[in-house]
Amino acid sequence: MHITLAESSFSEDGRKRQRFDTIFGESQDRHGKCRCLSEAAYTAKISEDILLDDNFYVESLGSVSAVLSSNCLGWYALAEEENAVTCCLGVTEDTDEPNQLAISQIYGVEASQPFDTSNIEQIPFEAFSAELLKEVHHFTVHGYVKCSSQRGIWAPKMYSFYHTNHSVCERWANQIQAQLDKDIKRPRNLMVMINPHSGRKNASRTWEEVSPLFRRAKINTMVINTERPQHAFDIVNSTDDDKLRNLDGILIVGGDGLFNEVLNGLLLRRHRPNLPMKPPYHEKSQSCSRSPLSSDSDLLALSSTEATDTESTFSSGLSRQSDCASSNLSAALKSYDSSLAMDYESISYKDGGFIIPSIADNNDVLPGKPSSFTFPNPSFRIGIIPAGSTDSIAVSTTGCRNALTSALHIILGEKMPLDVVRLVSWKSTKDSAEELPRVRYAASFAGYGFYGDVIKESEPNRWMGPARYDYAGTKVFFQHKLYDAEISFIEPPELDSGLMPGSSDPEDSLLCKRNGNHRVKRAACRLNCGICLNKTDFSGTDGTNGTSHSQCSQRWKHVKGSYISVGAAVISCRNDKAPNGVASTAHLADGLLHLILIKDCSRLSYLWELNIAVLMSE
Ligand SMILES: Nc1ncnc2c1ncn2[C@@H]1O[C@H](COP(=O)(O)OP(=O)(O)OP(=O)(O)O)[C@@H](O)[C@H]1O
Structure with a gap:
């Protein structure tokens, strides 16, 4: 023409x-x-x-x-x-x-x-x-x-x-x-949560920098400055669906902790699948001679609220923790909801509700009827503008730590599915000796041992800003604590075969990872990643997709021993220190939890492992 x-x-x-x-x-x-x-x-x-x-x-x-x-x-x-x-x-x-x-x-x-x-x-x-x-x-x-x-x-x-x-x-x-x-995927109305205490306390300035873009895009924003820890959780948790329905989503100006708070505020009341049964160690715990950890302290999602909350009940001082509490990770991993994702396009969507394969209602994962979960509206999303100390969710989703870039992605209505892990632990209260289940959701990482201790140790030192992680990491490293743990997991067969299907962009398959003596290429997850877009579904491997109980029991692997750290990455957790992520091959929505187990070893070997992780990531 x-x-x-x-x-x-x-x-x-x-x-x-x-x-x-x-x-x-x-x-x-x-x-x-x-x-x-x-x-x-x-x-x-x-x-x-x-x-x-x-x-x-x-x-x-x-x-x-x-x-x-x-x-x-x-x-x-x-x-x-x-x-x-x-x-x-x-x-x-x-x-x-x-x-x-x-x-x-x-x-x-x-x-x-x-x-x-x-x-x-x-x-x-x-x-x-x-x-x-x-x-x-x-x-x-x-x-x-x-x-x-x-x-x-x-x-x-x-x-x-x-x-x-x-x-x-x-x-x-x-x-x-x-x-x-005419572009219906773009947001029109957003609730904006700003944590003025995030990172280097620049979140308000960051919002001033990006808010003109939202004005130009004619997006209505309802801005809330959080005033205390848990404030964002309380607001989201207590807001009726009727009110949230008028919104296209919640925009966070802050770090991963604030994101996790909002996520929990949205999910805790609305996502109510059956709980897994208490792991067997809880029966043993009654007669345990060593001071057991509070159940919560075993698993720290990388949310500072979690850590603060834990602080008050943590029995510290043990260099080798009792196995009374060590199986919590096992319970949590078994209850990993492999197909819960934050974007309705990533999971089956029916009649305005999200269909999530049920989580085990027994001690093991059982196939069951789907539990229904309804977001306030089908296009509801959570966006994040990085202003925190680590910003691993923003970096893992957009590939960079840049407020204007994130703002543009959000304004243009870019959406990505995101896996979320559900953590279940059992805890007695002041009023009752009975241990009650406690549920938390995490979008980035959950850690037991080294990782959990670093978060716990860094919380009281928030005044240091992002440097608190370096301080806490060094301190915990020299403490060199060991933790008994029993971990049950299912390894998806595809992981054994090296290169996983990913983006068609050859640049996205550049990562190398040691596997025995040879290095293998794996796909890196980025926007429009092949795995996440095609929704490669590993959920069948956990028995939630119709696999019979006996079949799925056979696939469980169990490991037990003394560990320096037990980590579980939901996404790659890229950050400034590890540009390709703590778990570089993790995807945003592959339905997999990436276990990082560091066994009892000398400080030197552990330091070597930590450095290797960063070097490989670079
Ligand atoms: N006004 C406030 N005063 C003190 N703490 C707050 C306030 N608002 C929110 N918080 C708490 O601060 C915690 C951490 O915030 P956030 O994640 O935004 O920053 P960060 O920890 O510096 O970054 P990152 O999580 O990326 O390392 C949140 O979990 C929240 O509980």
């Missing part, structure tokens, strides 16, 4: 039109050549359904012909200008960029306010570029560019189109907005 350029539409005032045509014509004559390559490129992209077609002035190109279709905005210079392409936020752009934006790349549009342009012709021509642009009307399209030097980073970019006729600008702005409004 060839696009015929429309007449310039400055027809209201003949003099004005002549003046503008002269200006555009001057530009063309002066440089003398049209950018036909751009024309070809963009006509190929523009579909048949042209909605608008006009000429404008664009600062870096001069006069342009612009066309809007239902899925693309394209423009090309009628004459080449030598103006430099502006850079946005220090991001280097490809100067040979195609002049087209898919509607899916546009997050906002606005037209300038109307004003009187009757004096345009009085502006001396020499002053055109500096003065005229201030006088003419324009509409601005807000899109983004991908940073060529830093993988994963996006930066907002504005494109302004100038015209002497305000109604033309308004018509374009309205039409583009109408196209954006």
Whole structure:
């Protein structure tokens, strides 16, 4: 298809039109050549359904012909200008960029306010570029560019189109907005939770930086600054579904701890599958001579609230913990809900509810009737803008730790499924000796032993900011405690075969991992990862997918011994210290929990293991 350029539409005032045509014509004559390559490129992209077609002035190109279709905005210079392409936020752009934006790349549009342009012709021509642009009307399209030097980073970019006729600008702005409004996956109403104490206490400033993007995108935000630990949990937990239903989701400006609080606030009341039965060690615990740990302290999801909560009941001072409590991880792993995910597209969705295969209602995992779980509405999501100390959820999902990038993903309605682990422990209360089940959900990591102790130790030192983890890690490392543990797990067969199916992008299969004496390639999980998009389902391996009880019992493996640490990564947990993650091959939604078991060994060997983990990750 060839696009015929429309007449310039400055027809209201003949003099004005002549003046503008002269200006555009001057530009063309002066440089003398049209950018036909751009024309070809963009006509190929523009579909048949042209909605608008006009000429404008664009600062870096001069006069342009612009066309809007239902899925693309394209423009090309009628004459080449030598103006430099502006850079946005220090991001280097490809100067040979195609002049087209898919509607899916546009997050906002606005037209300038109307004003009187009757004096345009009085502006001396020499002053055109500096003065005229201030006088003419324009509409601005807000899109983004991908940073060529830093993988994963996006930066907002504005494109302004100038015209002497305000109604033309308004018509374009309205039409583009109408196209954006058709995209139903974009959020319209969000609750925003800001933790002013996250990380380096920059969360409020981070929100100030990104909130203009939400305004431009016409997203309504209800902003809440959290005032204390558990505040976010209490708000989400106590808010009726009727109220949440008006929202498209909850946006967190903070770290992993705040994310986990909101997750628990959403799930604890709404996701009520059967509990696994108490593991057998609890019977033994009655006669145990050594001080047992509080059940909670065995498993610390990487949520500081968990750690704080645990602190008050933790019986510290034992370098070798009683096995009275050691099986909690076993119980928790057995109750791992391998197919619960935070995005409705990732799991079966029926009649407005999420169908989650049931968790065992017995001591072992049994196939059972699905337990129904309903989010407030089908498009409900949790978004995170990184402002914490570790930000592993933000880094593992977007591939970078950048507030503007996360904001753009959220505004454009990007969604990813996310596995969540359910942790169950049993605890007696002040009022009752009876141990009652306690449930928590975690989206990133659960740790027993070293990892749990680091979190516990770091909590009272929050004032140090992110450095508290280095301090706590060193301290706990030198304590070199051992923990008895019995771990039951099912290894999915695919993991034995090396390369797992992942993204089709070869760059996504670059990670190497030791496996015995040889290194194997594995797929790295990124946005649009093959495994997560295709929802590779390992859930059948845990017996929740119809496997008979006896079949699934045969697949359980049990290990028992003294461990320095027992870790369970739900996602890769990428962070600044381990850029490819604590569990580099973990996916956001593969339904797998990645066990990291460090057996009793010397401090030197453990240090070696820790360093190897980081080196491999890099
Ligand atoms: N106003 C507040 N004052 C003190 N603590 C708060 C407040 N609001 C929330 N919290 C607590 O701070 C905890 C940690 O916050 P958050 O995860 O946002 O930051 P972080 O711990 O620095 O980052 P990361 O979890 O990525 O390491 C939350 O679990 C929450 O309980």
